[in-house]
Amino acid sequence: xxxxxxxxxxxxELSRRDDLLRAAARLFVDRGFAATTTxxxxxxxxxxxxxxFYHFRSKQELLKAAMIEGLxxxxxxxxxxxxxxxxxxxxxxxxxxxxxxxxxxxxxxTPMLIHxxxxxxxxxxxxxxxxxxxxxxxxxxxxxxxxxxxxLRSSGSPVRLLLFGxxxxxxxxxxxxxxxxxxxxAEAAAxxxxx
Amino acid sequence: xxxxxxxxxxxxELSRRDDLLRAAARLFVDRGFAATTTxxxxxxxxxxxxxxFYHFRSKQELLKAAMIEGLxxxxxxxxxxxxxxxxxxxxxxxxxxxxxxxxxxxxxxTPMLIHxxxxxxxxxxxxxxxxxxxxxxxxxxxxxxxxxxxxLRSSGSPVRLLLFGxxxxxxxxxxxxxxxxxxxxAEAAAxxxxx
DNA sequence: CCTACCGATCGGTAGG
DNA sequence: CCTACCGATCGGTAGG
Numbered sequence: 001x002x003x004x005x006x007x008x009x010x011x012x013e014l015s016r017r018d019d020l021l022r023a024a025a026r027l028f029v030d031r032g033f034a035a036t037t038t039x040x041x042x043x044x045x046x047x048x049x050x051x052x053f054y055h056f057r058s059k060q061e062l063l064k065a066a067m068i069e070g071l072x073x074x075x076x077x078x079x080x081x082x083x084x085x086x087x088x089x090x091x092x093x094x095x096x097x098x099x100x101x102x103x104x105x106x107x108x109x110t111p112m113l114i115h116x117x118x119x120x121x122x123x124x125x126x127x128x129x130x131x132x133x134x135x136x137x138x139x140x141x142x143x144x145x146x147x148x149x150x151x152l153r154s155s156g157s158p159v160r161l162l163l164f165g166x167x168x169x170x171x172x173x174x175x176x177x178x179x180x181x182x183x184x185x186a187e188a189a190a191x192x193x194x195x
Numbered sequence: 196x197x198x199x200x201x202x203x204x205x206x207x208e209l210s211r212r213d214d215l216l217r218a219a220a221r222l223f224v225d226r227g228f229a230a231t232t233t234x235x236x237x238x239x240x241x242x243x244x245x246x247x248f249y250h251f252r253s254k255q256e257l258l259k260a261a262m263i264e265g266l267x268x269x270x271x272x273x274x275x276x277x278x279x280x281x282x283x284x285x286x287x288x289x290x291x292x293x294x295x296x297x298x299x300x301x302x303x304x305t306p307m308l309i310h311x312x313x314x315x316x317x318x319x320x321x322x323x324x325x326x327x328x329x330x331x332x333x334x335x336x337x338x339x340x341x342x343x344x345x346x347l348r349s350s351g352s353p354v355r356l357l358l359f360g361x362x363x364x365x366x367x368x369x370x371x372x373x374x375x376x377x378x379x380x381a382e383a384a385a386x387x388x389x390x
Numbered sequence: 391c392c393t394a395c396c397g398a399t400c401g402g403t404a405g406g
Numbered sequence: 407c408c409t410a411c412c413g414a415t416c417g418g419t420a421g422g
Binding site: 037050057 | 417418419
């Protein structure tokens, strides 16, 4: 039994670390950072209470890594989705839909953790803020382009922030089995921005 | 010294209860429910660690009361602001600006606590949800009226939810000493909705 | 990665 | 509303 499986899982340490990251992200999103126990996280991946600390120095480090790596994975999905798309309006629609995916599909939902960075110390919070800025910077170019050709309702400075509000707040009310699909919600959000 | 002040503060028990509620709301908003200690709350109003439990049965009850009473106070401000205003577009602008006040001015910021209702048991969560629904119901009439006369960008069903997203998410980025005033942000949000 | 454990903190209570 | 306190839980560590 151990023989045939050797190649299936390369670098088992990395995979375990990833398991912890994914379980932590899910629990942090569901219950909040402070209400989640390192024991909960360990149990979610079948470890004992002390073992997560073999992979991460502290609970805060787990949160920091989950947020940064989750944001970077989301950013890669964003770039892949708009790769080669010239029309900025179509690009915006794709970004909105992809962001909903990062936020509400899959099993990490990292963008919903942004508020938990208040639980980090200043240094870690700065690292997370930098990753979050990189994620948002990817949007500014498309918004500027739309504003330049007059296709944005409002080119005022809070537009990007209001847009992220519409999108990120959906984590509070969206239900996969509800009456609205993510495609529909994404379309409605784009409609509000585009002229 | 005790003589002359007797009339200044009527019903001191109620006032102490209110002090606790305000301090709790502020701390819950700043640090989150789970990360806030009942000792923190007691200290914030000059009590000893056991004393909040003379006014509230449990930490959860404190959260429930802070949320419900805060939402009701906000709803009263909302109604007062639009009292006698006939133009639905102007009413919407006033509601948005007043909601920003409930959210970001004063010292309770109750709407930012909605996410913390996950820390309540099912019965308490239902009570809070009912108060939150009443708060949101006040908006639906105005939105319907605007949709009926074609002055809403989109009359799709998620518009109210997307609107609340724009507004409530601002708690994540708005700074009183930042470049944008609440008047400007409120105006930008209204611009996105109105045609 | 597990076992066994520690010190600190926390929500809540008794009794006044 | 305070004093004094309890039981439980939690993040983290030593040592293997």
